[in-house]
Amino acid sequence: MLNDFIGEKAALRCENGEKIVPKIQELIQFAHDHNIQVVHVQEAHRKNDRDFRVRPVHAVKGTWGSEFIPELQPDESKGDYVVQKRRHSAFSYTDFDLFLREEEIDTVVLTGVWTNVCVRSTASDALYHGYNVICISDATASQDDDMHVSGLRDIDIFGDILSTEKYKELAKKKFSQDESVV
Numbered sequence: 001m002l003n004d005f006i007g008e009k010a011a012l013r014c015e016n017g018e019k020i021v022p023k024i025q026e027l028i029q030f031a032h033d034h035n036i037q038v039v040h041v042q043e044a045h046r047k048n049d050r051d052f053r054v055r056p057v058h059a060v061k062g063t064w065g066s067e068f069i070p071e072l073q074p075d076e077s078k079g080d081y082v083v084q085k086r087r088h089s090a091f092s093y094t095d096f097d098l099f100l101r102e103e104e105i106d107t108v109v110l111t112g113v114w115t116n117v118c119v120r121s122t123a124s125d126a127l128y129h130g131y132n133v134i135c136i137s138d139a140t141a142s143q144d145d146d147m148h149v150s151g152l153r154d155i156d157i158f159g160d161i162l163s164t165e166k167y168k169e170l171a172k173k174k175f176s177q178d179e180s181v182v
C-alpha cells in the first residue's frame with residue numbers, strides 16, 4: 001500500500017485500492033490487539049530495474065512513490081516488520097521466509113493491491129515455502145473486479161479466502177481454543 005499504487009498521483013494506480021484502506025487498518029489494529037505479527041511489504045526498485053521494461057517506472061527505492069501511504073505506516077513500536085521487494089512476490093529474493101521461520105509463523109494472511117499480481121504471487125510462494133495461506137477478500141483489490149476475482153479464484157485453489165469479519169471471527173475462536181489448552 002504505497003504512494004505509487006494508491007491515490008491520484010500514483011504512477012501505477014490501483015483505483016480500487018483506496019476502498020480497502022479502512023479494512024486493512026481494521027486488520028492491523030486487530031493484529032496489534034491480539035499479538036499477531038504485522039509485516040508490511042514495500043516495493044523498492046532500483047532506478048533502472050528490469051521490471052520497468054514491462055511496467056511504468058514506479059516505487060523506486062528512496063522516493064515518495066516507494067513510501068507507505070500515510071494511513072498505513074508501519075509501527076515499529078508494536079513490532080511491525082518491513083520487507084522490501086523488487087519482484088511481484090514478497091518471498092522472491094527477500095528475507096521474508098527467514099523472518100517468518102525465525103518467528104515460528106506458519107500462516108500468511110494477505111492484504112493489499114493487485115490481487116491478480118503481487119498478492120497472488122506472494123500467496124503461491126507462501127504455499128511453495130510450506131505456509132498456510134489466507135487471503136482477505138475485502139482487504140485486497142485490483143484495477144477492476146474481474147482482475148480481483150481472477151486473483152482470488154487462483155488463490156482459492158490452495159488457500160482460504162475470507163472476509164475481514166470471518167477472519168477475525170475464526171482468529172478469536174482459535175485464540176480461545178489455544179487458551180483452553182494451556
